[in-house]
Amino acid sequence: MKLLPSQATAPKGRMPIAAALRSGQLLAAVAALVIAGAVLVAYQLLEIRQALADGARVQAAIVADSVTAPLMFGDRESAQETLRAFRYAQGLKAVGIYDQDGRRFAEFSYPDSRLPLTLQAALGERDGGIVVKDTVRYRGNVVGHTVLHVGTDRLRGAMLRYVGLLVVASLGAMLVVATLGRTTRARVAAAERKLDYMAHTDHVTQLPNRHATYARLEGALEEAGVAGTQVALLLVDLDNFKTVNDTAGHAAGDELLKKVAAALSGAVRTSDLVGRIGGDEFAIIVAPVPGRASAVAIADKVTQALRHPFAVEGGEFFATASVGVCLYPDDATTMSELVSSADTALYHAKQSGRNRLAEFVPAMTAATQRRAALERELRRAIDGGQLAVHYQPQFDCASGALLGVEALVRWRHPEHGPISPAEFIPIAEESGLIVELGSWVLRHACAEVAQWQRAGGPALTLAVNMSARQLREPGFIEDVTRALASSGLAPGRLELELTESVLMEDVAGALAFMQSVRALGVRLAIDDFGTGYSSLAYLQTFPINQLKVDRSFVQLLPQRGETIIHAVLALARGFGLTVVAEGVEEPRQLEWLREAGCDVVQGYLLGMPMAADAFRERFLEPATA
Ligand SMILES: Nc1nc2c(ncn2[C@@H]2O[C@@H]3COP(=O)(O)O[C@H]4[C@@H](O)[C@H](n5cnc6c(=O)[nH]c(N)nc65)O[C@@H]4COP(=O)(O)O[C@H]3[C@H]2O)c(=O)[nH]1
Structure with missing residues (x-):
């Protein structure tokens, strides 16, 4: 199934950002509008009430100024006439004049809002409305009082209109916010989908990552x-x-x-x-x-x-x-x-x-764990002095003279003891450690063999194994040059051994590499010859010096394997190459090879791979003694 990234990833219980934004914004906007509306309404209520009270006070003062004479002369009719002017006053419920003793003198009121008979009662009576009073004076003496009772119906009406206006304005504002918000949310949601896709999709193949x-x-x-x-x-x-x-x-x-x-x-x-x-x-x-x-x-x-x-x-x-x-x-x-x-x-x-x-x-697990552990430890072994080079002698088949050595790396693990190269070389190849390891072997062996010669030993040929990875390593030719220069070993004394399969993996690359090696004057040999699938045509093209017959053929001698080795020897002669037979374990194998005209022999019969000291003691010290 092609995993839809959005499906694969929406974490359980988490609200997507866009949705969270949407509900959060809405709640915040509503809360802000409710609070602002309540504050405005309360403020407006106080303002209007104050304005009504101020207006009533002005009217009470006007009445007080105009009823002095009627009060002083007890002219109720004139006073009543003055008050009649209030029939046009909006919101007024009653207006009354009280004499200096607080008794009602005259009034104008609507039937359901009659003023009480005494000033004291009139001032106490509010009925939710506004009651204001003024004093009527003549030359500083109190001659009466005016009382105005204003209803709050207008106040209610004004407030209702105001609240209505506020609600319409708020809804309009919310509509604008909602429209803008929808656009923003759409953009956020699109960005979110894109991020989600990118976080969960491999950009090269478009498969889930x-x-x-x-x-x-x-x-x-x-x-x-x-x-x-x-x-x-x-x-x-x-x-x-x-x-x-x-x-x-x-x-x-x-x-x-x-x-x-x-x-x-x-x-x-x-x-x-x-x-x-x-x-x-x-x-x-x-x-x-x-x-x-x-x-x-x-x-x-x-x-x-x-x-x-x-x-x-x-x-x-x-x-x-x-x-x-x-x-x-x-x-x-x-x-x-x-x-x-x-x-x-x-x-x-x-x-x-x-x-x-x-x-x-299940049996695979233990083997894999060991491999992983060996890879880890091999890294440390290279720098930690756990590696050594052992040397196996190679002899002239006809005369028995010592001609050279093959360098074979050894790893002595501090806990597990010696570990076979057959186990750790493939690990080194796969992990790439072979580059470092191979260059260490090269430097070390060149230095040791050159030193033997300087100490009076014979000039020996040093054969060093090479893996495919080293062949592809751009700095390898410089490694060889440096190893030769620092050791003083003559280039013609070094021989690099490559297996058939390494050569056939990338023929063009191998050819270019071999030409660079030969340009240095270093020799080349094909190792394990006969086990791979080299095309004979390539033998002509590759600038090699020697073929190494695999020990699996040598060990069949003398009863079997003869045909193959005869063929290899003939082939080598045809191409002008020398032949080394490796894995010689029995005298009759050696005898057969000598008679067949093999050039060089190597094997346990003639000498095991051994540490440098042991090699020097056995093969070199008699010569230098
Ligand atoms: N049965 C038998 N065996 C004999 C006889 N004579 C020699 N041998 C063994 O045959 C192997 C020869 O090395 P190889 O074919 O290059 O095979 C080597 C080579 O491919 C690799 N190797 C060893 N050292 C290095 C190195 O420094 N670099 C690289 N790249 N590979 C190495 O590990 C392989 C195994 O190395 P070793 O265990 O040292 O095994 C060595 C040697 O000990 C004999 O008469 N009978």
């Missing part, structure tokens, strides 16, 4: 745990992706990855998930899977899908893959265990030759 793939695996395991079903995890590692990147460039590498992603997606069902979890590593999750046989069948389909060449800019490339298969819950019960077991199976698939698939079996 490592994070999204493992999130999906976690979900699949949870579901399988509940439903009681099985999940298969397939880890797919491209075999030679680095070479494509190195030789054709990163653009071609990216294009190849895209095509591989499409091929993988095409090889599985749409309900399965394909993700890219590393540079050249993909993961396939099949959930649910009926059983182990189905998982292996899918893995097989995946390797088949990558068996054809892919056309990318810069040529056609093979992107064969190794696949590790692991099943939940049979092989692992947790996600990390499942991933690590699938990784172990992948490692074993690679070990057993590329373009393979391997199912996880």
Whole structure:
């Protein structure tokens, strides 16, 4: 299944930013409007009430000024006439005049708002309205009082209009805010979707990235745990992706990855998930899977899908893959265990030759752990003085004279004791440590062999093994030059041994490398000859000096293997090369080789690989004594 990044990633229980923003903004806007509205309404209420009271006070004062005479002369009619002018006054409920003793003298009022008979009662009576009083004086003496009673109906009406206006204004403002907010939110949501996509998608292949793939695996395991079903995890590692990147460039590498992603997606069902979890590593999750046989069948389909060449800019490339298969819950019960077991199976698939698939079996774990530990410790061993070079003598087959030595690296682990090069050299090759290790062996052996000669020993040829990785290392030729210069060993005394498979991996590269080596005057030999698949035509092209017949042929002698060795010897003579037979363990093998005309011999019969001191003692000191 192509994982939709948004699906894969929306974390449970978390509100997306846009939604949170939307509800938060709305609440804040409503709260702000309610508070501001309440403050404005309260303020307006006080203002209007104050204005009504002020107006009533002015009117009371006017009445007081105009009723002095009627009061003094007891002219109720004139007073009444004066008050009648208030029939047009808006909001007024009653206006009255009281004499100096506080008795009602005259009044104008509406029927339901009659003023009481006494001033005291009139001042006490408010009925929610506003009551104001003024004093009527004549030459400083109080002659009466005026009282005005103003209703608050107008106040209510004004407030209702004001609140209505406020609500309309607020709704308008909210509409504007909502329109602007919708645009902002749409932008935020789009940015959020983009971020989410980028965070969970591999930008080269557009497949779910490592994070999204493992999130999906976690979900699949949870579901399988509940439903009681099985999940298969397939880890797919491209075999030679680095070479494509190195030789054709990163653009071609990216294009190849895209095509591989499409091929993988095409090889599985749409309900399965394909993700890219590393540079050249993909993961396939099949959930649910009926059983182990189905998982292996899918893995097989995946390797088949990558068996054809892919056309990318810069040529056609093979992107064969190794696949590790692991099943939940049979092989692992947790996600990390499942991933690590699938990784172990992948490692074993690679070990057993590329373009393979391997199912996880528990026995794999111990071997892989040891390998990982050895890789870690080998790094320390190179600088930590745990390595040594041992020397195995090589002799002239006819005369028996010592001609040279082969340098063979040894690792004495502080806890595990000696570890075989057959175990740690492949680890060093895979991890790239071989570059550092090989250059240490080269420097060390050149210095030691040159020193023997300076001490009076014979001029020996030094054979040093080389791995494919060193051949591709740009600084290797400088390493050789430096080792020769610092040791003083003559270039013609150094011989680099390359295996057939190393040469055939990249013929053009190997040829260029060999020409640079030969230009230094250093010799070249093909190691383990006969075990690879060298085309004889290349023997003519490669500037080599010597063939080393593999010990598996020598050990068949004298009853079997004769034909092959005769053929090798004839071939070498034809091309002007010398032949070394390695692995000579028995006198009759030596005898046979001598009679057949082999040039050089090496093997336990003639001398085991030994430490420098032991070698000097046995082979050099008699000569220098
Ligand atoms: N059965 C038998 N074996 C014999 C006899 N004579 C020699 N041998 C063994 O055969 C191997 C010869 O080395 P190789 O084919 O280059 O194979 C080497 C070589 O490929 C690699 N190697 C060792 N040292 C280095 C090194 O410094 N650099 C690199 N790149 N590879 C190395 O490790 C391989 C194994 O090395 P060793 O364990 O030292 O094993 C050595 C040596 O001890 C014999 O008569 N009988």
